[in-house]
Amino acid sequence: MELQLGLALPNHNNPSAGNGVGFKSRKDAANKRSFQEAFGNYKIRDELQMMPLLLWSGPPDEEDDDRKGQKKRNSCNNINKNEEEGEELVVGWPPIQSWRKKSLLHGQHPQQGQVGRRVSKFVKVKMEGVGIARKINLSLYNSFETLANSLIHMFATYQKSEKRGVRYTLTYQDKEGDWLIAGDVPWQTFIESVQRLEILRCGAVESRP
Amino acid sequence: MESESKRKKESPNTAELAVTASFPDEVLEIVLSLLTSHRDRSSVSLVCKDWYRAERWSRTQVFIGNCYSVSPEILTRRFPNIRSVTLKGKPRFSDFNLVPPNWGADIHAWLVAFAVKYPFLEELRLKRMAVSDESLEFLASNFPNFKLLSLLSCDGFSTDGLAAIATHCKNLTELDIQENGIEDSSGSWLSCFPESFTSLEVLNFANLTSEVNTDALERLVSRCKSLKVLKVNKSISLEQLQRLLVRAPQLEELGTGSFLQDLTARPYADLESAFNNCKNIHTLSGLWEAVPLYLPALYNSCANLTFLNLSYTALQSGEFAKLVVHCPRLRRLWVLDTVEDKGLEAVGSNCPLLEELRVFPADPFDEEIIHGVTEEGFVAVSFGCRRLHYVLYFCRQMTNAAVATIVQNCPNFTHFRLCIMTPGLPDYLTNEPMDEAFGAVVKTCSKLQRLSVSGLLTDLTFEYIGKYAKNLETLSVAFAGRSDRGMQCVLEGCPKLRKLEIRDCPFGNEALLSGLEKYESMRSLWMSACNVTMNACRRLAKQMPRLNVEVMKEDGSDDSQADKVYIYRTVAGPRRDAPPSVLTL
Numbered sequence: 067m068e069l070q071l072g073l074a075l076p077n078h079n080n081p082s083a084g085n086g087v088g089f090k091s092r093k094d095a096a097n098k099r100s101f102q103e104a105f106g107n108y109k110i111r112d113e114l115q116m117m118p119l120l121l122w123s124g125p126p127d128e129e130d131d132d133r134k135g136q137k138k139r140n141s142c143n144n145i146n147k148n149e150e151e152g153e154e155l156v157v158g159w160p161p162i163q164s165w166r167k168k169s170l171l172h173g174q175h176p177q178q179g180q181v182g183r184r185v186s187k188f189v190k191v192k193m194e195g196v197g198i199a200r201k202i203n204l205s206l207y208n209s210f211e212t213l214a215n216s217l218i219h220m221f222a223t224y225q226k227s228e229k230r231g232v233r234y235t236l237t238y239q240d241k242e243g244d245w246l247i248a249g250d251v252p253w254q255t256f257i258e259s260v261q262r263l264e265i266l267r268c269g270a271v272e273s274r275p
Numbered sequence: 276m277e278s279e280s281k282r283k284k285e286s287p288n289t290a291e292l293a294v295t296a297s298f299p300d301e302v303l304e305i306v307l308s309l310l311t312s313h314r315d316r317s318s319v320s321l322v323c324k325d326w327y328r329a330e331r332w333s334r335t336q337v338f339i340g341n342c343y344s345v346s347p348e349i350l351t352r353r354f355p356n357i358r359s360v361t362l363k364g365k366p367r368f369s370d371f372n373l374v375p376p377n378w379g380a381d382i383h384a385w386l387v388a389f390a391v392k393y394p395f396l397e398e399l400r401l402k403r404m405a406v407s408d409e410s411l412e413f414l415a416s417n418f419p420n421f422k423l424l425s426l427l428s429c430d431g432f433s434t435d436g437l438a439a440i441a442t443h444c445k446n447l448t449e450l451d452i453q454e455n456g457i458e459d460s461s462g463s464w465l466s467c468f469p470e471s472f473t474s475l476e477v478l479n480f481a482n483l484t485s486e487v488n489t490d491a492l493e494r495l496v497s498r499c500k501s502l503k504v505l506k507v508n509k510s511i512s513l514e515q516l517q518r519l520l521v522r523a524p525q526l527e528e529l530g531t532g533s534f535l536q537d538l539t540a541r542p543y544a545d546l547e548s549a550f551n552n553c554k555n556i557h558t559l560s561g562l563w564e565a566v567p568l569y570l571p572a573l574y575n576s577c578a579n580l581t582f583l584n585l586s587y588t589a590l591q592s593g594e595f596a597k598l599v600v601h602c603p604r605l606r607r608l609w610v611l612d613t614v615e616d617k618g619l620e621a622v623g624s625n626c627p628l629l630e631e632l633r634v635f636p637a638d639p640f641d642e643e644i645i646h647g648v649t650e651e652g653f654v655a656v657s658f659g660c661r662r663l664h665y666v667l668y669f670c671r672q673m674t675n676a677a678v679a680t681i682v683q684n685c686p687n688f689t690h691f692r693l694c695i696m697t698p699g700l701p702d703y704l705t706n707e708p709m710d711e712a713f714g715a716v717v718k719t720c721s722k723l724q725r726l727s728v729s730g731l732l733t734d735l736t737f738e739y740i741g742k743y744a745k746n747l748e749t750l751s752v753a754f755a756g757r758s759d760r761g762m763q764c765v766l767e768g769c770p771k772l773r774k775l776e777i778r779d780c781p782f783g784n785e786a787l788l789s790g791l792e793k794y795e796s797m798r799s800l801w802m803s804a805c806n807v808t809m810n811a812c813r814r815l816a817k818q819m820p821r822l823n824v825e826v827m828k829e830d831g832s833d834d835s836q837a838d839k840v841y842i843y844r845t846v847a848g849p850r851r852d853a854p855p856s857v858l859t860l
Contacts, residue, residue: 158371158778159753160639160669160696163428165454165482169587170637198646201638203589205535206566220591 187257193221193234193265204257210236210249217265233268300325304333313338335359340798342380342404343823346847347388359398359423360389366801366841368776369403370428373803373839375827377854381405381431383413384852390417398423405429411436415443422474423449430456434464434485441467448501449477462487462510468495475499479506481530481561486510489518497522506530509563514542520549529553531561534569534588547572560584560609567594577601584609586635596621607631612647612669619652623659631665632656639669639696650677657684664722665690672703673730678712688720692727698754698779701731708732714739717747727751737761741768749774762786766793776801784811787840791815794822799843803827807837809860815842816860823849824860 187204200220207213214236236248240259248256248263307330310316320330336359339345351357364380382404389396396418406429414421421444426432434457440450441464465480465487475495480487487510496502496519505523507516511532520526546569550556556576565588577583580602586609590598595614599605605626610618612634622629634648650673657663663685673695682688693712701708709730717723717739724746728736732755740747741764748771756762762782765775766789775797783806794800809826816824827839849859 156698156779158368158373159698160636160694161371161751161753162636162639162669163370163454164372164456165428166586166635167639169482170639200646203564205564219593 187260189260189262191217191220191263191265194267196221202263204260209253210256213248217263221265234265235268236263237266238263300329300332303329308333308335311336332356336398337361339363341843341845342385343847343850344798344843344845347385349846351388351392355392357393358396359400360385360393360396361400361402362404363402364404366776366799367403367774368778368801368803373778375854375856377405378827378857379405379850379852379854381407381410381852383407383410386410386413386417394418395420397421398425400425400427401429402427403429405431406436407431408433408436408439412439415439420446422446423451423477425449425451425453426455427451427453428455433458434460434462434483438464438467441465442469445469445472446474447472448474449504450475451477451479452483453479454482457483459483459485461485465495466491470494470498473498473500476501477504478502479504479530481506481508483508484510489515493518493522500525502526504528504558506560507532509533509561512536513546513569517542517546517549520553524552525555526553527555528558528582529556529560530584531559531563533563534561535564535566536569543569543572547575550576554579556580558582558584560587562588564588565590567591567597570594570598573598574601578604580605582607585614586611586633589613589637590618591615592617592621599625602626603628605629607665609633609635611635611637613637614648615646616648616652616655619648620655623655623657626660628662629656629660630662632660632663633665633667634669635667636669636696647671650674653677654680657681661685662687664688667692667694669694669696671696672700673709673712674702674704675707675709675711675715676702676704678709679715682715682719686719687722688716689722690725691716691720691723692725692751693729694727695730698729699731700729708735710735710739714743717743721746723747725749728755729753730755733757734761734764737764741765744769746771748772750776752777752780754779756780756782759783759786759789763789766790772796773798775799777803777805779804781806784808787811788815791819794819794842795844797844799841801839801841802837803839805840807840808835809837810835812837812840813860821845825853826858826860827856828858 188201189204190199191202192199202213202216202220204213207216217236237245238248238256238260239245239262241261245264251259303325307316307319307326310319313336316330316334320327331354333356334354335356337350337354337357338361339350340363342362342364362382362385364382365374365378368374369378380403382401390413394417397420399414399421400423404426406426411432414424416439424440424444424447432455437450437452440447462483462485468475468491472495476499478495487508489511492507492511492515496505502523503526505519505526506528507519507530509532511519513532513534513536516531520529550572553576557579559573559576559580559582562585565585567590577598578601581604583602583605585595589611591613592615595610595618599618599621603625605622606628608622608626608629608631610633614634619634622632634652636647638647648668648670650670653666653668653670653673654677657680661684664687666688667690670693673693678693695709702712709728710733712730713726713728713732713736716726721743723744726740726744726747726749728751734757737756737760740750744750747769750765750769750772752775759782761780762777763786765772766786772793773796778801780802782802787802787807788811790800812824812826816822821844823843823845825841826837827841829838832838853859
């Protein structure tokens, strides 16, 4: 399944497999072209073409593999990886100061903390049937119950069209890549091994009609 | 003061002129010493030779917006009595990694000159300068009256340099270390303040990461009775914060440490009571990893808050809305876009005095997660906060109609910085360019001084800017425009333009050269990833000797292209400290 995120700038260079980005960056030495070449003359409105910025396709990647086998692939030449693990597609864009980027990123990765003090642990949460994921800071919770309550609140808007009485199960992926049902192991063990969460409809888990 | 100088300027009567000529210098100096605005002082110095002389002797503060526009020698020669220096160095795009390392803007040569000419220097404020530990040690040892050090977006030093400042500056009143790229090896610098040291009024180490000795901090806070501003870093826990607050109830500005801790009932009550006791707090920041559970401890303090900086705290809309209800006097608000449109609606409903809003993206690079704020949040704020005049807004979608509504509600914008995060994105409802949005801004907001544009923009945007933005001083452009004409419109049309920064736009040599006369009236021009050639830059440099034209080359790029161009006016001539990657033409 291909999902395209559109950008309003057509790339007149025929996009080779997966190369859809026309922005220049610092590392674009080999493909240096003028802005005119890269973007061409384009007319607006009817002739505006939406070109893919990212293509979602291809074989699963080790690092970012979700269960549906989709992979986010940055398939353009102009990737410049930010040293701090955030990924910029274009150097210096969006224009956020380096120290601010660092403080955002540090808040989202587990760090060495002092005894008795929590550190943030942000994980992604997906809900089956909902295209947009959320992120949640697990260190704010003490138990599966408080976590579940918060998730219900967070995803309540997406359940508007659901019939009443549909039940959900919270599952998570652990460090080894396996998907497990949340609640089987103690909270502390869960916190240490959880990498991401997914909320499934009960039917999907138990194969009930 | 201002009217007096104007009257004298306009007087045609010879008799009156004779009077001014015999006006004693000492009196004139005393009168002029009351002038604080840099611009007023510049005007005064242009009146006549006597006034120039009097002004230069009476000036004690100097502001240099581009450290390479003048040299330490020229500065110290003209102004003999300076006590306070503000220096800005690198181009602003260095904040976004667009400037090569070792570019320059080193403070050291300045300090060496100051040690000789301004041994009584009291204040130094630096922005985007390269500062080494050696320089900080030099500063600490050579200026016995030194009182105020403010470093914003600087780099090159470590906490060792701070230790030198703490150890030697006996009269220090302010140490403000913000947003710097520094090597934070240990927090022991804080323990270097001697036990006899009591003069501190401002201490900001919020952006440092390493732990400081909390006992030393507590003792420092206890004995500095004039401490008004305290901004601690993330390593300080809530319990430690409570102990600090109890020792400094006179605080006016507070930056908390980590707001994340398991607090049982008693410590929580203590914290709340400590906050309640600090009745003068009007500015609050920090709040890292704030657990919504503990935010109510702040509610009473919020009643008097005028500036709330939540840009390190990922609050959701509900929790944020509950907090903002308690902040009716808010004038400045910085938040992350996790508060979403609903959070901004709460701002519109609860903060009628709001003048400044900055919304930063929590996940700027993650394409999978698309939430944050939209045009709706901004519109909601504009309906409720009619005094809004400063906005920095990062969003993923916008419409022309929304911006038109916003400026209709708030016509007094002085700073309008809109960042639609996907480059070249059109109005998502009509699919048209965002020209009309910025057209509305410049047509309606006659006081506009600073503008950052984004989204899909044709030359029309720049025609509007050139035609209407008569007070515009700073313009930032990225991924916009169609032809040279765009840039030309701006150069020809904006009489007060001082700083123009452009990246990734189809502006070329014709545009660059059309601004020949203009650049001398501006502080600087930055153009990167545009269509400018080396030859055009050479031509410009040749024709305009009072401009420095610097080109930053990237590895392996075409020799004839000028990848990054930085042009600025100067009386100091070409600089001699540029690294090899920077060519001065």
